[in-house]
Amino acid sequence: MTSPRPTLYLIDGSAYIYRAFFALPALNNSKGLQTNAVYGFMTTLLKIIREHRPDGLVVAFDEKGPTLRHEEFKEYKAQRPPMPDGMKAQIPYIHRVVEALNIPAVKQVGYEADDLIGTLARQAEQAGHDVVIVTGDKDMLQLITPHVRIYDPVKDKWSGDAECIAKFGVEPGRVVEIMGLMGDSSDNIPGVKGIGEKTAMKLISQFGSIDELLRRLDEVTPTRIKTLLTDQADNARLSRKLATIDTQSPVEFHPESYRIKPPHDEQLAELLRELEFTSLLKSLQPSPKQSETKTPAPSIIEDESAAQRFADSLPQNTPLAVHCLFAGHPGVHADLKGLALSSGGHTTFVPIDIHAYMRPIMPLLHDPQRTKVAHDLKATLLALHRLGVTLAPPYVDTMVADYLLNPNRRDHGLETIAMERLGERFGSDKEQQAQPQSLFDVDTGSRDHATEAASWLVKLEPILSNQLTEQGSLPLFTDVEMPLIPVLADIERNGFLLDVEGLHILGKELERELDRMMETIAGLAGGEFNINSPKQLATVLFEKLGLKPL
Incomplete structure (x- = not known):
């Protein structure tokens, strides 16, 4: 009987920083530091460790600066706004969280986290591991194999071959062919303008690849699609290259280095106190030993x-x-x-x-x-x-x-x-x-x-x-x-006293004042109407009175 393959979890760290920052309300500690991204990122990590108990775990981050894709296409991700200051201030703390949890982290100048994850996934699979890529990014579906799956903890959704085919109509190896045609607005990958996801799926299902599609353009119908492909063939090839995850990036898989290890308790506790994550601190820090909390015995x-x-x-x-x-x-x-x-x-x-x-x-x-x-x-x-x-x-x-x-x-x-x-x-x-054992204790x-x-x-x-x-x-x-x-x-x-009679008198005065206001409104509007009806109010303001909406 063969022993089960160990499981390596690869976390798309940069993606989950963004997801946590925009998904959670703006939490702050007492010093004004925004902490929602750190909190969301950390709880995601802890949930994976607690519920899935991986044998190994790695977090991959994007490195600052341009990547090889920017050299290929200067407009790559150019439409993205700068990282919000509130998020930027939390990045060092997220790296400290990963370090305190004793989880290996990888990043590499010129490469994205996707590339590092793809490379480690292939190496780990070849080394006899099952691999789980933790991400919500659809681009990662191209990495799926019989021993590599995708897991999205936010949706609690697993993806393998069947899920990939259900989404794109093709097996994982041809996802980049579809991406090359449809592009990806989130990364500013152009694709072939005028061809959407459904058309791309249909074309790749029929022709198998972009290269084969472009070689057999005479068979493409309708004429409009043929013209788009003829005019934008270079865009299709470039977009496929931009969407392809590099599985040969300069990172190496070392099973022992990536094995789950106990956290650095003191370092973690100090960081959680600084961030004021007291609920996490209580759940992660063990109860103190008697010797650690020994104080002079109280008298009775x-x-x-x-x-x-x-x-x-x-x-x-x-x-x-x-x-x-x-x-x-x-x-x-x-x-x-x-x-x-x-x-x-x-x-x-x-x-x-x-x-x-x-x-x-x-x-x-x-x-x-x-x-x-x-x-x-x-x-x-x-x-x-x-x-x-x-x-x-x-x-x-x-x-x-x-x-x-x-x-x-x-x-x-x-x-x-x-x-x-x-x-x-x-x-x-x-x-x-010390709990009492009877009514007399x-x-x-x-x-x-x-x-x-x-x-x-x-x-x-x-x-x-x-x-x-x-x-x-x-x-x-x-x-x-x-x-x-x-x-x-x-x-x-x-308790406190209420002047009930005074409240009744005040209520009557308010009712008379309200009636006077309603009469004034009706006079200005040229007749009575239901002021509580947005539709009737809009008719009076914008049609009868001719006011311009702001």
């Missing part, structure tokens, strides 16, 4: 004297992190199971079921000289209010701070922020081991989760404050956003 306050010792241990005027442990979702009616407090050097957990524990803690929460750091401050204020506890300003809400720094990002969760700024994640192994996993979160908040406060200062948003954060949160908490807790 079990009596008033322990609470007093914690309060006495805190330096004056230092920030205090406050993180609530809820029994359910946070909100006005959320039940509070406990409170994690941290000053950085000392972290503790305060069970809320015995209020006596809180007496020594109250001065800390009321201290106007001590900044209170929380994630989702409004939920914290609402929860403490239910206990009759007031949390005095000044405040720092890490969730709001992250929103100001990254307004286009959807995820402003604490773990996302900690992963990005601190490179830390919740200790999932510890949390799983203490849920130490949730407690540890809360104390870990509180320790992050203290570390994040100076980092986020510095970033807000650099961005110029710190006054907005301290003078507007933070004072607003207690107001929003009060509104959510108390």
